[in-house]
Amino acid sequence: MAKKLGFLVNIERCIGCHACEISCKSFYQLEPNMRRRRVQELPEDVVGTPVRAFVSTACNHCDDPACKKACPVGAYTKREDGIVVHNQDLCIGCQMCGKACPYSVPMFNPVKKKMDKCSMCYDRLDVGQLPICVEKCPLEAIQIVDYNEVQPANAVSEIPTFADTSITHPTTHFILHKPGKQSRRF
Amino acid sequence: MLTENFSRRTFLKGSASLSALLGLGVATSQAPKGLIPKAQAKSNGKVEQFYNACPRNCYDTCSIVTTVEDGRITFITGNEKNTYTKGRLCVKGNTYPRVVYSPDRIKYPMRQKGRGSGNWERISWDEAYTIIAKKILAIKKEYGSTLPICLNKYSGNFNILNYATEGMLSSIGYTTRAQGTPCDPAGSDAQGFDMGAPYNNDPEQFLDADYIILWGANPAWTSAHSMYFIEQAKERGTKLVVIDPLITQTASKADEYIQVKASTDGALALGMIRYILDHQLYDKNWVSQNSIGFNEFFSYVKKNITVEWAAEKTGVPKPVIERIAREYATAKPANIWIGFGMQRHVNGGAMVRAIDALAAITGNIGKKGGGVNYIGEETWGFNYSTMGFGAPEGSGGEADRYVNMNNFGAQVLDANDPPIKMMWIACRNPMAQDPEPTVVKKAFDQMDLIVTADLYMNKTVEYSDIVLPVTTPFESVGVNVSYWHYWMNVNEQAIKPLYETKSDLEIAMGLSKKLNQLKPGSCTFPVTGDPLDWVEKEMNDDIKALFNVKSWDDLRKNGGTAKANESITVAWKDLKFRTPSGKYEFYSKTAAEYGHHPLPIFTEEYKAPKEYPIRCMSPHWKFGIHSQFQHQDWLMAIQAHPFLEIHPDLAKKKSIRDQDMVKIINETGYMTLPAKITKMVPADTVVMYEGWWKGVNYTENFTVKALQEDMGEHLKGQRGIAFHDNFVNIEKA
Numbered sequence: 001m002a003k004k005l006g007f008l009v010n011i012e013r014c015i016g017c018h019a020c021e022i023s024c025k026s027f028y029q030l031e032p033n034m035r036r037r038r039v040q041e042l043p044e045d046v047v048g049t050p051v052r053a054f055v056s057t058a059c060n061h062c063d064d065p066a067c068k069k070a071c072p073v074g075a076y077t078k079r080e081d082g083i084v085v086h087n088q089d090l091c092i093g094c095q096m097c098g099k100a101c102p103y104s105v106p107m108f109n110p111v112k113k114k115m116d117k118c119s120m121c122y123d124r125l126d127v128g129q130l131p132i133c134v135e136k137c138p139l140e141a142i143q144i145v146d147y148n149e150v151q152p153a154n155a156v157s158e159i160p161t162f163a164d165t166s167i168t169h170p171t172t173h174f175i176l177h178k179p180g181k182q183s184r185r186f
Numbered sequence: 187m188l189t190e191n192f193s194r195r196t197f198l199k200g201s202a203s204l205s206a207l208l209g210l211g212v213a214t215s216q217a218p219k220g221l222i223p224k225a226q227a228k229s230n231g232k233v234e235q236f237y238n239a240c241p242r243n244c245y246d247t248c249s250i251v252t253t254v255e256d257g258r259i260t261f262i263t264g265n266e267k268n269t270y271t272k273g274r275l276c277v278k279g280n281t282y283p284r285v286v287y288s289p290d291r292i293k294y295p296m297r298q299k300g301r302g303s304g305n306w307e308r309i310s311w312d313e314a315y316t317i318i319a320k321k322i323l324a325i326k327k328e329y330g331s332t333l334p335i336c337l338n339k340y341s342g343n344f345n346i347l348n349y350a351t352e353g354m355l356s357s358i359g360y361t362t363r364a365q366g367t368p369c370d371p372a373g374s375d376a377q378g379f380d381m382g383a384p385y386n387n388d389p390e391q392f393l394d395a396d397y398i399i400l401w402g403a404n405p406a407w408t409s410a411h412s413m414y415f416i417e418q419a420k421e422r423g424t425k426l427v428v429i430d431p432l433i434t435q436t437a438s439k440a441d442e443y444i445q446v447k448a449s450t451d452g453a454l455a456l457g458m459i460r461y462i463l464d465h466q467l468y469d470k471n472w473v474s475q476n477s478i479g480f481n482e483f484f485s486y487v488k489k490n491i492t493v494e495w496a497a498e499k500t501g502v503p504k505p506v507i508e509r510i511a512r513e514y515a516t517a518k519p520a521n522i523w524i525g526f527g528m529q530r531h532v533n534g535g536a537m538v539r540a541i542d543a544l545a546a547i548t549g550n551i552g553k554k555g556g557g558v559n560y561i562g563e564e565t566w567g568f569n570y571s572t573m574g575f576g577a578p579e580g581s582g583g584e585a586d587r588y589v590n591m592n593n594f595g596a597q598v599l600d601a602n603d604p605p606i607k608m609m610w611i612a613c614r615n616p617m618a619q620d621p622e623p624t625v626v627k628k629a630f631d632q633m634d635l636i637v638t639a640d641l642y643m644n645k646t647v648e649y650s651d652i653v654l655p656v657t658t659p660f661e662s663v664g665v666n667v668s669y670w671h672y673w674m675n676v677n678e679q680a681i682k683p684l685y686e687t688k689s690d691l692e693i694a695m696g697l698s699k700k701l702n703q704l705k706p707g708s709c710t711f712p713v714t715g716d717p718l719d720w721v722e723k724e725m726n727d728d729i730k731a732l733f734n735v736k737s738w739d740d741l742r743k744n745g746g747t748a749k750a751n752e753s754i755t756v757a758w759k760d761l762k763f764r765t766p767s768g769k770y771e772f773y774s775k776t777a778a779e780y781g782h783h784p785l786p787i788f789t790e791e792y793k794a795p796k797e798y799p800i801r802c803m804s805p806h807w808k809f810g811i812h813s814q815f816q817h818q819d820w821l822m823a824i825q826a827h828p829f830l831e832i833h834p835d836l837a838k839k840k841s842i843r844d845q846d847m848v849k850i851i852n853e854t855g856y857m858t859l860p861a862k863i864t865k866m867v868p869a870d871t872v873v874m875y876e877g878w879w880k881g882v883n884y885t886e887n888f889t890v891k892a893l894q895e896d897m898g899e900h901l902k903g904q905r906g907i908a909f910h911d912n913f914v915n916i917e918k919a
């Protein structure tokens with residue numbers, strides 16, 4: 001059976017440090033404003049007790065990618081293992097994909113005048129290496145999961161701030177933050 | 187250095203294992219072009235890797251692997267051979283390629299016409315050395331000594347070879363020195379009184395702890411690699427308790443978070459101690475065999491401390507204090523990590539002594555996975571050979587003169603015999619980092635010449651006469667150890683220095699050469715030398731034995747990183763304390779000699795003045811270490827400006843909405859910045875994180891007074907600053 005690769009983001013582990021995002025920027029030598037992975041702050045009452053909670057997302061390598069549908073030149077392909085690949089050589093920089101994506105993932109690179117997005121480091125995966133963000137997260141909060149093989153018990157596909165998943169069926173899943181006990185000042 | 191010199195063609199055919207060695211993705215023939223910048227072959231395709239060491243003032247002091255293609259750095263990441271770094275860097279470390287190739291690097295020596303004018307002109311190194319050397323010689327002639335020359339250097343780069351700056355100043359004669367540390371002084375003195383020295387367990391031992399209390403420490407932001415071990419321990423069932431006035435990122439991950447009123451942590455520890463003593467939960471054998479003064483301390487607690495009092499004082503409910511006390515006393519081993527921020531109060535040292543006492547009575551000191559962990563310096567036994575040349579013959583004065591680094595401006599202005607006329611600043615940014623920046627500026631105004639060696643045009647450089655451009659770690663040689671973990675990391679030169687940058691060691695040799703040209707014998711610092719020889723000279727038999735390495739070069743060839751012998755990684759394992767009695771001293775005569783109570787008692791916190799009722803804390807920020815990193819565009823793209831965290835209740839009272847501009851003011855200064863409304867801070871406190879944001883013309887220290895901590899003179903020469911006893915008022919701007 002074909003694979004269905006997706007990110008599994010452990011919000012319980014994530015400390016919102018952005019090392020995933022910056023290691024990706026460094027490895028791919030992206031322009032300062034280009035962000036293939038983004039860390040966003042969640043509402044602080046997301047788990048009931050107030051906490052600093054973050055979620056790290058990149059391309060969601062959707063089952064039904066809107067970027068691919070919107071692209072007028074066929075720059076997008078979805079591999080058999082589920083990875084959505086954008087070919088910059090074909091890209092004409094029309095930005096239709098960025099507008100179509102419910103998660104605003106594809107970004108316009110004003111220097112190259114092309115769109116840019118996460119490739120799940122498929123070239124690294126193909127030689128048995130992990131994507132950079134997965135390998136470099138100091139807390140090991142990001143994993144790649146073959147969702148056709150495993151359905152992690154506590155993983156969910158929807159979190160607050162994440163757009164309606166029924167449109168493109170993103171493969172990214174999340175492990176939510178477990179609230180601890182708090183004794184705040186009386 | 188792992189040198190793999192082969193053609194790009196061979197490289198593309200390379201095996202997966204080779205690519206793993208190099209940390210690079212291999213471009214397969216199917217790979218669409220344009221996705222893998224590294225595969226876009228340049229010239230002859232020479233790929234090399236080097237070991238580097240992150241030299242910043244940070245617990246984690248990482249071992250780094252730097253990939254260089256055709257002489258240019260293409261990736262910087264953690265060294266997998268270091269079990270603490272684990273092949274990963276924090277967010278700041280991941281920006282290093284940008285640190286090196288930043289468009290903001292200072293490229294050449296420059297002279298400014300009019301301090302703060304921005305009217306800089308490029309000069310040659312020879313001109314810079316000549317101006318500086320002539321001034322040094324003129325001062326020596328006019329005042330009969332070099333004491334009017336003041337060095338302010340500290341923690342911007344902890345590479346052992348950077349002590350060449352101190353060595354260079356010593357080599358011209360006796361000078362004035364900014365002494366002390368803004369970092370840990372009160373807490374280090376406290377541990378010095380209790381145990382003879384601050385000495386922490388290996389942080390990898392969080393995995394061996396049954397119970398962890400992070401007491402005013404926020405490793406999620408300040409020590410991400412420690413946070414990994416803590417999270418691993420948590421997953422294995424270790425309970426994580428965080429005690430902090432703020433709901434920090436680390437507190438957000440705790441099994442239990444306890445919000446303590448700032449500067450009352452000592453009362454909390456003493457309340458727990460009272461409960462533990464009352465319920466016979468203390469380790470009677472440990473205290474009878476390994477301590478002195480326990481009975482006096484016990485009497486003090488019985489007479490003066492109740493759990494009810496502690497609850498009232500700290501804001502922590504009595505049942506919580508009792509439960510935490512019981513849990514902590516019965517867990518074996520239980521680990522406490524005291525953060526530096528916790529002691530940045532007028533009673534900080536006394537509070538650390540109280541927490542130490544809690545660990546001691548429960549027998550948690552000297553245990554693997556336990557301890558009362560604060561800071562340590564067991565691995566710092568280098569030769570410091572750059573510092574050993576001494577004053578030249580005929581130097582006026584008898585010894586260096588010290589001013590407190592923590593009240594630098596005022597003490598420089600006070601030094602009159604002779605006055606201070608020239609400053610050398612390196613690895614430091616006092617205009618941004620010191621309290622009362624307006625006083626620092628006044629001190630600068632008194633100078634005939636201010637020389638600053640730095641990477642970027644920061645606040646201090648902007649107010650200097652001459653700037654000397656320095657190298658990043660990747661452009662020079664060195665060796666680093668940590669004040670937290672137990673690794674030694676080699677720093678190789680990965681690339682040629684960019685532009686006209688030089689290391690502090692090269693600057694020392696260059697200035698000495700010029701001084702000796704102008705006046706032979708005026709500087710004892712060597713005028714030439716290979717940095718590789720210098721770094722090798724740092725290694726002595728003891729340190730080689732401790733790390734089981736033959737030489738710096740041997741370590742360079744064998745992984746670039748080595749861990750100290752495990753005999754030293756459990757602090758006080760032999761229970762031989764470095765106090766006068768050789769025991770743990772609940773009763774410290776040394777403390778009394780320094781004017782403190784001999785026992786770990788509670789001393790009162792600083793009270794808010796009526797007109798400034800709101801505490802403003804300035805803890806460390808995740809995108810910076812002091813004034814480093816946050817100003818880089820990679821991080822500015824994520825967070826473009828400072829902000830003030832305000833509790834919704836306080837915000838409501840002041841009619842402030844999220845993102846409103848807020849004026850924060852007290853008798854020292856004021857600034858205006860956007861509000862972030864959040865429950866992460868209590869209603870009587872606002873928080874402004876420490877850092878230097880590019881294009882922002884103020885820092886968190888604008889309202890900070892040079893208010894002293896209670897301790898610091900014993901081990902650090904000077905008391906520190908109570909940064910978190912800063913009281914302000916706020917209003918909607």
